[in-house]
Amino acid sequence: MSAETTELLGLPYIVPNQAQKHVTHNEVIRTLDALVRFAVKSRDLAAPPADPALGRRHIVADGVTGAWTGKDGQVAAWKHAIVIDPATARVAFPAGTPCREPLTASRTYCVRTDGDDANDGLVNDAGGAFLTIQHALDVIYGTLDLAGFNVTIQLAAATYAAPKGSARP
Known part of the structure; x- marks a missing residue:
């Protein structure tokens, strides 16, 4: 973690003189929304669902291929497709996610x-x-x-x- 992120979840702080503060704030709100009152829809999917619903979370099954390759045991939250590592609680946005x-x-x-x-x-x-x-x-x-x-x-x-x-x- 750095001085620009929280110690436990790696959530970004709003830094002095930062432009577009709402982007950072909204990113944190989306992440917290995925973590609070945590429940998962499934724990055995081998690939992302064809029609993911916003707010649904899935534990990625072991040995998956495709978009979830290498994400075994992690939680995929279907809000801008963030991925939460259960061991570290680190939040990641997959490649291709629109970010500044x-x-x-x-x-x-x-x-x-x-x-x-x-x-x-x-x-x-x-x-x-x-x-x-x-x-x-x-x-x-x-x-x-x-x-x-x-x-x-x-x-x-x-x-x-x-x-x-x-x-x-």
Whole structure:
């Protein structure tokens, strides 16, 4: 565990200057909801149910394959498919679960008129920069947990369309 998570369950704390605090808060609420008044629907499934119901929990059977491979004896909670390790009570979100990337340092995104919004925006050339300011804003507000770090949008000299919802003088 770290100074940013609780000692027993590894639940994330809201840290000073953290953007998008509701994301961290909601993650903790979902996890607690899966743990409080704990009961399981089954303990012998060899694969995730075809139609999982929100709030249902299953103990993963031994020797399973597929999506539950390596999760023997763990609890799968069907609220954003979190997995709870019964030995450590550690909560994990499987790959592909939509989560915000927590920054570990400040970051700069580059925007250029010869860029492409399919790029990652991290390199200031045509093959790395974004094309639009709006896409840079969407990436920042839609995919990042700033965790107290700064994000800069570096614009190449040019004329750009105003981002959605921006005020004009």
